[in-house]
Structures are given as structure tokens and as C-alpha cells.
């Protein structure tokens with residue numbers, strides 16, 4: 001098993017534990033808090049997901065302190081700030097597995113499909129509309145939005161001197177807010 005495959009397996013296994021757990025089961029102990037404060041962080045995956053309060057990446061993957069480098073923004077859209085966060089984690093923390101995690105029942109995707117938002121929200125819905133084109137089915141649109149983000153990351157790091165896209169494992173998945181399951185694309 002390659003390292004990247006093993007890391008994906010770790011996410012899958014964490015999600016399986018989450019589905020059967022009464023309480024979140026990542027290690028958030030004072031001992032680990034102390035250790036990571038002292039030794040620094042070595043997260044094994046970067047997760048880009050929505051800010052939706054029902055989507056809790058550390059819980060979903062049974063991850064503890066220092067395991068996931070999480071970037072949350074409504075509609076899991078990407079702009080330069082998010083790409084900068086990804087670049088930091090990939091180039092400086094050695095985190096080569098990147099997961100874009102969309103979710104069912106996403107309000108941002110719904111707002112985009114209903115014509116888009118106003119004010120600052122429009123920046124988010126415009127990006128989602130760019131991703132989904134003419135698609136108006138929420139489930140399909142959610143997948144297209146994830147795939148668009150994956151492609152954006154791939155393009156952004158295509159010629160990066162330290163972390164070219166070829167050295168990264170960039171994946172997409174959709175989290176089901178009812179069942180708790182993660183469907184990998």
C-alpha cells in the first residue's frame with residue numbers, strides 16, 4: 001500500500017468509526033495537546049469543507065489534535081486565501097493528501113441554484129455557479145462544485161517548484177449530513 005493510499009484508508013476508517021460512535025473519538029487529550037504544542041503539527045491530510053455547522057471534519061474522520069489541516073468556507077469554494085493555506089500545509093507541513101469535502105443539503109449550493117446571493121454571499125454563489133454551469137440538480141451540482149475545486153487546486157499547483165500537482169493526491173468526496181457517510185468521488 002502506498003503512503004497516500006494508506007492515508008485515504010485512515011480517513012475511511014475514521015469515518016467508519018464515526019458512524020458507530022456515540023461521541024467523537026479523536027484524541028483530544030491534554031497529553032496530546034501538550035505534545036503537539038511542544039513538537040509542532042504534522043497533519044496527515046488537508047480538508048477543504050463547508051462552514052455548515054453539521055459538517056465537522058474532525059468528528060467525521062475521528063481525528064484528534066494535529067491530524068487534519070482544515071480549511072472551512074461556505075460552499076467549500078476556493079480563492080487565493082484558501083490556496084495559500086493549502087500551499088502552506090503542503091509545502092511546509094509536508095501534507096500531500098488534499099480532500100475537498102462537499103456535503104448534501106448545502107445552503108451555499110442551494111442559494112447558487114436559486115439564482116445566487118447578494119452582498120458578500122455573491123462571491124461564493126458566483127464561484128459555485130461557475131462550477132455547476134446549467135446543472136440545477138442539487139446533488140449533481142454539489143459534485144460538480146467539488147470537482148471544480150479539485151481542478152482549481154490542480155491548476156494552481158501545476159508548476160509549483162516544491163509541490164507540483166503530480167506530487168499531491170487531490171481528492172473529492174461528498175458528506176451525507178443524514179447518514180454521516182463520506183462518498184468518495
Ligand SMILES: [Zn+2]
Pocket residue numbers: 050051052074075076103105106107108109
Ligand atoms: Zn454547505
